[in-house]
Amino acid sequence: MRSPTPAPTPRKTPTTPERPRRFVFLLLDRFTLIAFASAIEPLRLANQVSGKPLYAWVLAGENGREATCSNGATLRLDIGLTEILRDDTVIVCGGLDVAEATSKPILNWLRREARRGVAIGGLCTGAWAVAKAGLLEGRRATIHWENQDSFSEDFEAVRLLKSVFVIDGNRMTSAGGTASIDLMLKVIAQDHGEELANTVADQLIYNSIRTDQDSQRMSIPTRIGVRHPKLAQVIARMEANLEDPVSPAQLAEDVGMSTRQLERLFRRYLNRSPKRYNMEIRLQKARNLLMQTEMSVINVALACGFSSPSHFSKCYRSQYATTPYRERGTSGAPSETGGI
Structure with missing residues (x-):
């Protein structure tokens, strides 16, 4: 008697646990380099110190070719405003003149991906772009202290805090600068434990990790x-x-x-x-x-x-x-x- 044909091995889906968590960094024109670098480096170090590909990332932008940051440096992009995976996390990197840099195609792309359930965040003034897309209404959020007064006037439905970073469900925002490190250390701790996050902080020589209860301005x-x-x-x-x-x-x-x-x-x-x-x-x-x-x-x-x-x-x-x-x-x- 012939033995039954074994069932085919199911193909791994994008949500398979073995797949690294992927971040899509949306670089707006004249984004601030320090906020972006402070977010991506903890992810790289988490991979390095764990010896595992825990995180992956791609750089996205409206033209799909390159993006220029506020200091004039240019970064090559991986993708344009294309459809991404549902379990990706979009991080909008803002900087100077974010209202001008936040075009209609960018707003439409953010809204479309949000409808598909994608987690979305903003670094520095990137929070303004996320709010402009209507994705922070009724949520807690933060933005660089210099932009808080104007943000409050523009987006009354957002619960603006003075914290260095805020995570509210599948929305996350940070105040910019080195606050991106604190945000990503929190993400790493949630995903893989405090020990790994602390090891990454040591690699960064970052010996005073802030929480979402810390204010972004000095006393x-x-x-x-x-x-x-x-x-x-x-x-x-x-x-x-x-x-x-x-x-x-x-x-x-x-x-x-x-x-x-x-x-x-x-x-x-x-x-x-x-x-x-x-x-x-x-x-x-x-x-x-x-x-x-x-x-x-x-x-x-x-x-x-x-x-x-x-x-x-x-x-x-x-x-x-x-x-x-x-x-x-x-x-x-x-x-x-x-x-x-």
Whole structure:
């Protein structure tokens, strides 16, 4: 009697556990190299120290040939905006003028792949492109601190955090720079355990791994180079109330000192009055909004605590030697600049 013909060995599908997890890095025009390199190198090292091909990656871009980063270097791409595998992870790498770099074909490609269930993330200002595609609504996310004010104005449905990175379901974002290392170490730890992630960190000589609970900016005392608790409290209150500025008298009362004492404190450590310091941080926010959003000049003024457009224009001219209207005109079309 003939023995039954053995059943054919099933072919491995893309979701077979032996297949490396693949990342598709979508490089937008003028992306920041440090954020991209800080994401791809932990994956390479995970393969190296484990002795296994745990991760794979391809570089993608709109033209499918090459992409130029913000420092002028050019990278060769592997693919264009073609259909990818459902278990791939897309990471959008942004940088300068991300609104200009985020074309309609890129938005359509992101939306199409998201509908197919692909996990999607953004590095640095890449989060703006993901949000513009409508893929962060109702989600937690982060972006480089310089772009947070304008991002909040553009995407009110996104729960923006100040963390170095955020993972919310199959969406992930990082603030840029070395924050990409922290994000990828978290991914490696989730996929293959803390021990491997720690070994990769050692290889990177990265001895202070941050979590999604860490803020991307330095503490106020570190930023201003002064360790005075009451001064830090006052500055934190100022930064939290740019739209509705708090008077120096109220700030002084809140920290238990007189207005005169507060004036002396600012003069001693920052060489300016509390009123001047508050004005400078409000104008800095205004400049970011002018250059990174399409908000009208009047709305920018209101968002930064100026009740009169003429007063706003006068203060702006005094600080930056140009008017808000000319600032926007000389910077071209409003776009998300910044990022690291």
